Each structure stands twice: as structure tokens, then as C-alpha cells.
Amino acid sequence: MDDIVNLSIVGVLIALTAFFVASEFAIVKVRSSRIDQLVAEGSKKAMVAKKVTSRLDEYLSACQLGITVTSLGLGWIGKPAVKELLVRGFGLTNIPDSVISLISATLAFSIITFLHVVVGELAPKTLAIQKAEKMTLWLSGPLHAFYILMFPFIYVLNGSARVLTKMMGIDMGSEKEHSHSEEELKILLSESLKNGEINPSEYNYMNKIFDFDNRIAREIMVPRREICAIPEDMPLDEILSIMTQEKYTRFPVFSGDKDHVIGMLNKKQLFADLVYQGEKDQLKIQDYIYPVIEVIDTIPIQELLVKMQRDRMHMAILTDEYGGTSGLVTTEDILEEIVGDIRDEFDEDEQPVIQKRADHHYVLDGKVRLEEVQDLIEMSYHDEEIDTIGGLILNENIDIREGQSIYLDDIRMKVLEMDGRYVKKIDLKKGVTSTDKGNTRTGLDIKEPLLVNEMTLSEK
Structure with a gap:
């Protein structure tokens, strides 16, 4: 027992x-x-x-x-x-x-x-x-x-x-709740994705949110030269013609030039009143101009989003350090930093800013940020004053023209389209050989007419 x-x-x-x-x-x-x-x-x-x-x-x-x-x-x-x-x-x-x-x-x-x-x-x-x-x-x-x-x-x-x-000289202190750093959270998200706890879309959204806090407004703005703005003294018929042709909802209004934006017009409200009243002569454009947010172009986009939410405005005008207009940002531009491109029924002809042609071969919009290019291919280029791939090309050769190329090691950047000095489209290819470059000492592209202003970045 x-x-x-x-x-x-x-x-x-x-x-x-x-x-x-x-x-x-x-x-x-x-x-x-x-x-x-x-x-x-x-x-x-x-x-x-x-x-x-x-x-x-x-x-x-x-x-x-x-x-x-x-x-x-x-x-x-x-x-x-x-x-x-x-x-x-x-x-x-x-x-x-x-x-x-x-x-x-x-x-x-x-x-x-x-x-x-x-x-x-x-x-x-x-x-x-x-x-x-x-x-x-x-x-x-x-x-x-x-x-x-x-x-x-x-x-x-x-x-x-x-x-x-x-x-023993060790002060335990008060017990604190353990917290995770941003890098730890990214690792946790990766593990959750592998285990099926979250789907790829959720994973991408969360990663973009981490990057969201590091962006400034200048990196996502519509540049000044691409702003479709309306002079305050433009006749109503011309304003309606522009609004019909351009499929935007809001248009900045300026006095004199784009450096003096005085407000914005909402096309929906203007068209609605025009339909109900039926008399264009009775409409005064000044009655439809609303204030617009003006901020410095280096403002973090998360701060700008909070300001736009607080002021209930969907558009902000960005100014540079000298007080001139550098571009504009809409709430759609900010949201696209998290969810990706948002296309509506009027964006059918809009081309993606990054088009893949083959492995290590892309056609890029000149506004594509250098960080995005570096995510596509291995590229070593650092300049705190340059934000975009178009800016890189102009910084290396201000006199470049359509059809010309510049080289960075084995990367060729060929200008496909320009608007004045503005580089709009670029053909980017990594892995080019000395034969592709032509004259390796000057970096001339023998497939194009000889251009004395073409050179390799490594020789500059």
C-alpha cells in the first residue's frame, strides 16, 4: 500500500x-x-x-x-x-x-x-x-x-x-512593456506572410506604411510644369473648355503666373450650377474660387495628410525655399503611396510610370524616384539634391537631347522623350557591354548619331 x-x-x-x-x-x-x-x-x-x-x-x-x-x-x-x-x-x-x-x-x-x-x-x-x-x-x-x-x-x-x-551594481528599474522596432515588425510581417496569416496585399500595404513616414511632399508632387492651372481672368468659355478637355475635378487658379496661386475651382460645383441655372452670364468665377493649402515642399507627407484632413481640403500647393510654386499634391497622390496607383475611368490612356520590357530593362517616367530605381536594379548613385531619375540625367548632362544616352557603369539611360528641358521618358537597361556603349572612352552610343555631350558618369 x-x-x-x-x-x-x-x-x-x-x-x-x-x-x-x-x-x-x-x-x-x-x-x-x-x-x-x-x-x-x-x-x-x-x-x-x-x-x-x-x-x-x-x-x-x-x-x-x-x-x-x-x-x-x-x-x-x-x-x-x-x-x-x-x-x-x-x-x-x-x-x-x-x-x-x-x-x-x-x-x-x-x-x-x-x-x-x-x-x-x-x-x-x-x-x-x-x-x-x-x-x-x-x-x-x-x-x-x-x-x-x-x-x-x-x-x-x-x-x-x-x-x-x-x-552587484545592477538596477532592475521598473518593469516596462516590451515593444518592437520597425525592423522587428517587418520581420514579424514576413513570418506572418510565410505562414499565411496575412495575404501579399496586406503585407505590401504595411511595408509601404513604414516607408510612408520617410517621404516628403516633393517626392510625390505633380511638378509645376505639369500643373493644369487656370488664370483668374480667363473667360468662362475657355475655362469650361479646359475643364472638359482635362479630366480633373479641381483646378488651381493663379494671378499672373503659377507662383501666385490664389485658390482652386471645383469643376463639379461649377458644372452643377451651370446646369441648374442655365445662364453662363450669371456665373462669376470669383464666387467659385476656394482657398487652397500652401506648404513648403519638404513637409513630410504624413503631416500634410493630417493638415489636409483637418482643413478638409483635397489639394495642396507646394512652394520651394524661394517662395515659388514647385508643384501640387492631392489626397489621391498621398493614398497611392500606400495602396499603389488608383485609376479611374479617365485614366485609360495613362501609362504606368514603370514599364518592364525584359529583365533589367525598363521604360521609366522621368518622375520615378531614385529609390524606386535602386529597388529595380543595383545602381550606385548618391546625391541628396537629386530625387528623380530625370533629375539624375539632367544633373549629369544639362544639354542632353532626345535619343542621347548617359552611362553609369553597366547601366544605360537613354532619353526617349523630352519637353523642353524636362526629361519625360527614359529607356533604362542594365548589363550593357563595351560594344553596346560604342566608344568606351567617351561612352558614345554608336547606334545613334555621334553626340559630343554623351559620356559615362564614371568619367565625369
């Missing part, structure tokens, strides 16, 4: 060891954000789990206390109990008593150690790591009860540990 009781105690002690080990690893492994979500959904188990995970130092001490006590109990009761059974079994043989005692002690130690390590620690540890959320919800209640029961001992042990660490 005593043997059964002792073995039962051994089983209970191993089970308790497994409980404390599983609790320890589960509450460390579980995501606090997931527990918060379950609490918001009203889960009672999650509410207890939140208490446990928010005070890890104290509850881990409870786990350690439990593991230590059960381990001592196994050593005190388990080994003698198993040894006694083995001695009785070997006593039926003709083995000398001294040998039986040695063999029984060795086997008893081995059996208890195996059960303690495998059943009491390794198996529950693996289970807790693999099923951290479920194990935390299941075990937090009993662990909380044990913590309350053993609170005086845990308090003394934790206090003693703090005194010891202070004597």
Missing part, C-alpha cells in the same frame, strides 16, 4: 513539474497583443492571462518556486520509492545484497531523472512553445491561484533577488 502511495506522489510531483514548466514557457512565448485582443472580445480566461503576462517577473518567480519544490520532492520521495521496488525485485535473484543496492540506486536515479527531464520538463516545454496561446489560457488560472497561495514566499524571494542584483 505504501508503494502505491509513494508512486502516486511521484506521479503527482512530475505532473506538477510539467505544469510549472509549461506555464513558464507559455507566458513568456505568448504574444501580449493576442491576449489583449481576446480580452477585448470578452474572454474571461484571457483576463486572467493578462494579469499573469503583465507581471511576468512575479509569476515567473512562482513557476521557479514550483519547479524547485517539486524537484526536491522527487529527489526526496521518488528515488527511495523506486529504489525500494527495485531492491525487492532483484531480491528474488541470487545477486549479492551489496550489488543489488548499487544497481537499484543507479537505476532508480536514472528512471527518476528520465521521467523528470522528459515528462516533467522537455515535453511540456515543447508543448508550451508550440501552443503558447492555448496553454497560457488554460494554465493562467491555476498559476494565479498558486501565486496567491504562495505570495509571502514569492515576495521574500523576489525581494532577496533584487537586493542581490543591487549589490
Whole structure:
């Protein structure tokens, strides 16, 4: 009867060891954000789990206390109990008593150690790591009860540990909630994508949000030369003609030139009143001009978006450091930085700013940012004053014309289309050889007429 009781105690002690080990690893492994979500959904188990995970130092001490006590109990009761059974079994043989005692002690130690390590620690540890959320919800209640029961001992042990660490010159400070850096969050998102927790679209949106905070308005603006603006003294018929031809909703209005924007016109409101009133002579353009936001072109786009939301405006005029108009930004331009291009029924003829022709061969809009080009191909070029690929070309050769090329190592940038000095379209190809370049000393493209202003960037 005593043997059964002792073995039962051994089983209970191993089970308790497994409980404390599983609790320890589960509450460390579980995501606090997931527990918060379950609490918001009203889960009672999650509410207890939140208490446990928010005070890890104290509850881990409870786990350690439990593991230590059960381990001592196994050593005190388990080994003698198993040894006694083995001695009785070997006593039926003709083995000398001294040998039986040695063999029984060795086997008893081995059996208890195996059960303690495998059943009491390794198996529950693996289970807790693999099923951290479920194990935390299941075990937090009993662990909380044990913590309350053993609170005086845990308090003394934790206090003693703090005194010891202070004597060693280590100030534990107050316990702070662990937070993740931006790079850590990107890694977590990558893992979630691999495991199917989020889809590729969600992953791309989140990555673009991280980049969103690093963008300034100048990088996404419609340049001054591309702004379709209306002089304040333009006759109504001409204004209606422009609005009919250009498929925009809002048009900046300027006085004198584009450096003096005084407001904007909303085509919808103007056309609606024209339809209802029917008399163009009764309409005064000045009555339809609304204020417009004016900001410096280096403003971060997240700040600009907040300002546009606060002022309830969909358009902002950007000015440069000298007070002149450098471009404009709409809410659509800002949103496209997160969700990608937004096309409507009037954008059928609009070409993508990046068109892939082959591997390492693209046709680019001159407004494409250098960061985007560097994401497409390996390109080494750094100039804090240059934002776009078109700006790079003009910076290297201000006199370049259509059909001419410049080279950066094995990258050819050929101008396909220009508007005055503005580079509109570029043929970009990586991996060109010296034969493709023609005269390697000057970088002339022999497929085009010889142009003395063509050169390799590395020689400039």
C-alpha cells in the first residue's frame, strides 16, 4: 500500500513539474497583443492571462518556486520509492545484497531523472512553445491561484533577488512593456506572410506604411510644369473648355503666373450650377474660387495628410525655399503611396510610370524616384539634391537631347522623350557591354548619331 502511495506522489510531483514548466514557457512565448485582443472580445480566461503576462517577473518567480519544490520532492520521495521496488525485485535473484543496492540506486536515479527531464520538463516545454496561446489560457488560472497561495514566499524571494542584483551594481528599474522596432515588425510581417496569416496585399500595404513616414511632399508632387492651372481672368468659355478637355475635378487658379496661386475651382460645383441655372452670364468665377493649402515642399507627407484632413481640403500647393510654386499634391497622390496607383475611368490612356520590357530593362517616367530605381536594379548613385531619375540625367548632362544616352557603369539611360528641358521618358537597361556603349572612352552610343555631350558618369 505504501508503494502505491509513494508512486502516486511521484506521479503527482512530475505532473506538477510539467505544469510549472509549461506555464513558464507559455507566458513568456505568448504574444501580449493576442491576449489583449481576446480580452477585448470578452474572454474571461484571457483576463486572467493578462494579469499573469503583465507581471511576468512575479509569476515567473512562482513557476521557479514550483519547479524547485517539486524537484526536491522527487529527489526526496521518488528515488527511495523506486529504489525500494527495485531492491525487492532483484531480491528474488541470487545477486549479492551489496550489488543489488548499487544497481537499484543507479537505476532508480536514472528512471527518476528520465521521467523528470522528459515528462516533467522537455515535453511540456515543447508543448508550451508550440501552443503558447492555448496553454497560457488554460494554465493562467491555476498559476494565479498558486501565486496567491504562495505570495509571502514569492515576495521574500523576489525581494532577496533584487537586493542581490543591487549589490552587484545592477538596477532592475521598473518593469516596462516590451515593444518592437520597425525592423522587428517587418520581420514579424514576413513570418506572418510565410505562414499565411496575412495575404501579399496586406503585407505590401504595411511595408509601404513604414516607408510612408520617410517621404516628403516633393517626392510625390505633380511638378509645376505639369500643373493644369487656370488664370483668374480667363473667360468662362475657355475655362469650361479646359475643364472638359482635362479630366480633373479641381483646378488651381493663379494671378499672373503659377507662383501666385490664389485658390482652386471645383469643376463639379461649377458644372452643377451651370446646369441648374442655365445662364453662363450669371456665373462669376470669383464666387467659385476656394482657398487652397500652401506648404513648403519638404513637409513630410504624413503631416500634410493630417493638415489636409483637418482643413478638409483635397489639394495642396507646394512652394520651394524661394517662395515659388514647385508643384501640387492631392489626397489621391498621398493614398497611392500606400495602396499603389488608383485609376479611374479617365485614366485609360495613362501609362504606368514603370514599364518592364525584359529583365533589367525598363521604360521609366522621368518622375520615378531614385529609390524606386535602386529597388529595380543595383545602381550606385548618391546625391541628396537629386530625387528623380530625370533629375539624375539632367544633373549629369544639362544639354542632353532626345535619343542621347548617359552611362553609369553597366547601366544605360537613354532619353526617349523630352519637353523642353524636362526629361519625360527614359529607356533604362542594365548589363550593357563595351560594344553596346560604342566608344568606351567617351561612352558614345554608336547606334545613334555621334553626340559630343554623351559620356559615362564614371568619367565625369
